[in-house]
Amino acid sequence: MLTTSNAFSSFSVKDIQEAKEFYSKTLGLEVTSGPEGTLVVPLASGAKALMYPKSNHQPATFTVLNFPVDSVEKAVDELSQRGVRFEVYDEPNLKTDARGISRGNGPTIAWFKDPAGNILSVLEAA
DSSP states (O other), X not given: OGGGOOOOEEEEESOHHHHHHIIIIXXXXXXXXXXXXXXXXXXXXXXXXXXXXXXXXXOOSSEEEXXXXXXXXXXXXXXXXXXXXXXXXXXXXXXXXXXXXXXXXXXXXXXXXXXXXXXXXXXXXX
C-alpha cells in the first residue's frame, strides 16, 4: 500500500507570505499555492514539500528538507550571495568551518534556516 504512495513532506511556517518569498525568490524554487492556505514546492525527485501556516509555530530542531547538490562549496557561495546565512556549529559531535560547511564526518553538508527557523541543508550526494 505505502510503497506506491506519492508521499510528501510537510512542515509549518509562521508566515506563509514570508515563506513564499524565501523559497521562491531567495532559493529560486517553484512555489504554488495549495489547499487551505498552504504552499507547495515540487522537488526535482518528483516529491513535493508542503508548508502550512501555524499561528503557534515552533521551528523544527532537525533538518526538514535536504537539497543534494554537486558542490556544497558552490551552493554556499551562490546562496550566500542571495542572503542566506549558514549555521556555524562548534559542538563536540558537530563542527563546521567559518562558512558553515561540515566535512569528513558523513557527507559534506551545510545547514541554513528559513525565515520560520526551520533547518534546511545542502549536501553532496555520495
